[in-house]
Amino acid sequence: MRERCRAHGVQLRPHMKTMKSVEAARIALGATSGPITVATLKEAEYFADHGFDDIFYAVCITPDKLARAARLARRANRFSLLVDNVDAAEAVAVSAARESVQHNVWIEIDCGEHRTGLPPGDLAVIRIARLLSENPHTTFAGVATHGGQAYGAESTSEITRIAELERSAAVDAAMRIRNAGIACPNVSAGSTPTAVHGQSWDGVTELRAGVYMTGDLFQAGIGSCAMDALAFTVLATVIARNTERGQVVVDAGGLALSKDRSTAGHAFDAGYGRVLDINGNAAFGALKIDDVHQEHGEMHAVSPAVLDKLAPGTRVRILPNHACMTAAMYDRLHVTIDGSGAIAEVWDRVNGW
Amino acid sequence: MRERCRAHGVQLRPHMKTMKSVEAARIALGATSGPITVATLKEAEYFADHGFDDIFYAVCITPDKLARAARLARRANRFSLLVDNVDAAEAVAVSAARESVQHNVWIEIDCGEHRTGLPPGDLAVIRIARLLSENPHTTFAGVATHGGQAYGAESTSEITRIAELERSAAVDAAMRIRNAGIACPNVSAGSTPTAVHGQSWDGVTELRAGVYMTGDLFQAGIGSCAMDALAFTVLATVIARNTERGQVVVDAGGLALSKDRSTAGHAFDAGYGRVLDINGNAAFGALKIDDVHQEHGEMHAVSPAVLDKLAPGTRVRILPNHACMTAAMYDRLHVTIDGSGAIAEVWDRVNGW
Numbered sequence: 001m002r003e004r005c006r007a008h009g010v011q012l013r014p015h016m017k018t019m020k021s022v023e024a025a026r027i028a029l030g031a032t033s034g035p036i037t038v039a040t041l042k043e044a045e046y047f048a049d050h051g052f053d054d055i056f057y058a059v060c061i062t063p064d065k066l067a068r069a070a071r072l073a074r075r076a077n078r079f080s081l082l083v084d085n086v087d088a089a090e091a092v093a094v095s096a097a098r099e100s101v102q103h104n105v106w107i108e109i110d111c112g113e114h115r116t117g118l119p120p121g122d123l124a125v126i127r128i129a130r131l132l133s134e135n136p137h138t139t140f141a142g143v144a145t146h147g148g149q150a151y152g153a154e155s156t157s158e159i160t161r162i163a164e165l166e167r168s169a170a171v172d173a174a175m176r177i178r179n180a181g182i183a184c185p186n187v188s189a190g191s192t193p194t195a196v197h198g199q200s201w202d203g204v205t206e207l208r209a210g211v212y213m214t215g216d217l218f219q220a221g222i223g224s225c226a227m228d229a230l231a232f233t234v235l236a237t238v239i240a241r242n243t244e245r246g247q248v249v250v251d252a253g254g255l256a257l258s259k260d261r262s263t264a265g266h267a268f269d270a271g272y273g274r275v276l277d278i279n280g281n282a283a284f285g286a287l288k289i290d291d292v293h294q295e296h297g298e299m300h301a302v303s304p305a306v307l308d309k310l311a312p313g314t315r316v317r318i319l320p321n322h323a324c325m326t327a328a329m330y331d332r333l334h335v336t337i338d339g340s341g342a343i344a345e346v347w348d349r350v351n352g353w
Numbered sequence: 354m355r356e357r358c359r360a361h362g363v364q365l366r367p368h369m370k371t372m373k374s375v376e377a378a379r380i381a382l383g384a385t386s387g388p389i390t391v392a393t394l395k396e397a398e399y400f401a402d403h404g405f406d407d408i409f410y411a412v413c414i415t416p417d418k419l420a421r422a423a424r425l426a427r428r429a430n431r432f433s434l435l436v437d438n439v440d441a442a443e444a445v446a447v448s449a450a451r452e453s454v455q456h457n458v459w460i461e462i463d464c465g466e467h468r469t470g471l472p473p474g475d476l477a478v479i480r481i482a483r484l485l486s487e488n489p490h491t492t493f494a495g496v497a498t499h500g501g502q503a504y505g506a507e508s509t510s511e512i513t514r515i516a517e518l519e520r521s522a523a524v525d526a527a528m529r530i531r532n533a534g535i536a537c538p539n540v541s542a543g544s545t546p547t548a549v550h551g552q553s554w555d556g557v558t559e560l561r562a563g564v565y566m567t568g569d570l571f572q573a574g575i576g577s578c579a580m581d582a583l584a585f586t587v588l589a590t591v592i593a594r595n596t597e598r599g600q601v602v603v604d605a606g607g608l609a610l611s612k613d614r615s616t617a618g619h620a621f622d623a624g625y626g627r628v629l630d631i632n633g634n635a636a637f638g639a640l641k642i643d644d645v646h647q648e649h650g651e652m653h654a655v656s657p658a659v660l661d662k663l664a665p666g667t668r669v670r671i672l673p674n675h676a677c678m679t680a681a682m683y684d685r686l687h688v689t690i691d692g693s694g695a696i697a698e699v700w701d702r703v704n705g706w
Contacts, residue, residue: 017647060593062591065590085665115649239412254678293468296468312413325612328682331705352684
C-alpha cells in the first residue's frame, strides 16, 4: 500500500481500526511513526502514548468527546478531528478556546456512501471551512471522504468507478473551498478496495486504508487481495466430532470469530469463517464454520475424508470474514513469521472506546 | 431465577458467560459465592481469584486445556470439567494422574440441540461414567444437558416442550447410569428460556441459566422476560442527522453493539438494537439501528417527529439483540440503580479466553 501510494504521489495515512497495534502501524508506515487514522479516541490516546503525533480521528466528533479531544490536542503535535455540520464546527471552536488548544479540523464529504458527510456542493462546506479558517483556535486541515459503498460493489470495475467518485467528490469540495478564497491544504480519501482499484488520485493528498494490512475473506472476495495473502487467522481446537451427522465442533464460536456475516449472499460466502489446517493450508476444501454459539463453532455436512482429519483435539486455523470485527475480540495478536507456526512476537492491541 | 429454582427444589448454578462479573454472580447467588457455570477457562480463573470454589466449565474439554484445568483444580475446591466421549474422559484421567489433581467430571447429554453431547441411550455414557467413577484421579459429577434448541422455538409452549425434553434426557441418562450400578449424584439442565418455561424439573438437581440476569431483545421476543425487564443498554451519542434522508447516525456500530442478528426473521426483529431515550424510555416508537459500520450505527426512515428529538449530540440508550455478544465488547459495566442514570457502581468483566 505504501508503494501504491508512492506511485500515485499521495501520502498513506493508514487506518489503524483493524490492527489497533503500534507494531502494525510502524510496519505500515515503513518503520516510522508517520500519519495515521484512528476510529476511536482510545486508539488516539494509545498511539499518542507511543509517540505518534499526527493522528486523525476520522469519525465525526460529538460535543461529549471534546474535553478528551482537547487533552489529545495538547499531547499530539497534529491531532485532527472531523466534522460535517456547522454546529459541530462551532462547538469544536468554542471548546478549543475554552481549553486553550488548537484543533486541526477536517470536513467530511459524502461521495455516495450516505453515512455521514456533506455533498461536495453543499454550501455548508464553505461555511464550515471559513469558520475553521478564521477562528483563531481552529486550523482547517482539509476535506476527507470515504467510499464505503465500494464494500457493496459487484466487481472490481465497479470499485474503480467508486474510487473515481471518491476522488472527484473530495477534489470538487476542495476546489469549491479554494474558489471561495480559503486555503484547503489536504484532500483525504480512501478505503482498502478503492485504494487498491483506484486508477487516479489526482488532486488527492492522502489515502486512508486499513484492512489491507491483514485482508480477510470479504476483502479477498471483492478482489482487494488474494486468498493466499490473508494474514489473520483464529487458532481453534476441535471439541467434538459426530460422524453420523457429519459434524465437527470447535472451541471458536460467535465471540472468537465475531458474528460478522459480510460474505453472506456472495458467491464467496464462507459462513462464519473458512477452516484451514494448523499450517494455514486449505487442506479441507471449502470447509467453513456454518453456525456459531457463544463458544462453539459448528461445521456441517463434513465429508468422511475430512472428518477423518478432524479428531477431537486437532488444531485448526480459521480465516475470518471481517478482520476488523474478529480482531476486536482479542487484546493481543500472536505473530508468526516463518511458516512454522512458532510465535515470533506478541503485539498488544487497544480495544474499546 | 433463584426463587424459581427454590420452588422447583433445584439448585441454581448461574451461567456467568453473559455477565462475566463477580458482582453479578454474587447478586445471582444471593450474596454468596455458591456454584457457578462458566464458558471459558479465563472466566474460571477470574472467579477462582475472587473466592468462588464450585466452578463448572461447561464446554467439552480438549487436551490442550488440561494443564490449565489442573491448575484450576488445585485452586478451586470443586472445579468441574465436561466430556462427551471416552477418549476425552481418558485424557482427563491421565492428566489428573500426571498433575496429581482430582478432577470432577460431568458427561454431556444431547437432548436435541445436536451441538455436542451423547444421546442418553448411547452406551458410551455408561462407559464414561464407569471410567470416571473407577479412576482414582477422577470423580464422576453427573450428567449435564443444554436445551439450546429452545432459542429456535416459535412459542412459549414449544419452549415448555423442549424444557421437558431437556429434563427427561438428563434424567434418562442418569437413570441408565444408576441402573448400571454407578452413582450419578447430579443432574444438570437449563438455559434461560427452558428454566423460565419448564413445568417440572423432577429428577434434575440444578439449573444453569445466565442471560436472564439482564435479558435482551431476543429473550424478550421469545418470551423469557418482559421488554421492561431488560437491564442492559449501550449508551451512544448522535453523530449526524440527515432530515432529507430521514437518517440518524450514532457512535455505536458493529463493535459497540456486536453484529448479532438473532432477532432477524422474527416479528420482533430489531435490527442491531432498539433505540431508547437517555432515560431508557421507548420515546421513539420502534426506532432501531438498521445498519452498522465499525463505529457508526444508522437509523433509516426516521419520522420527522423523531428526527426533531435526535439532534447531533443527543444521547440515547440502545437495547442489544443478544446481551452475551454485546457485553463482550466491554471490559466493565456501568451500573445505574435509581433511574437517574447516575453511575452507582462499576463492575469489571473478564473477556477473552
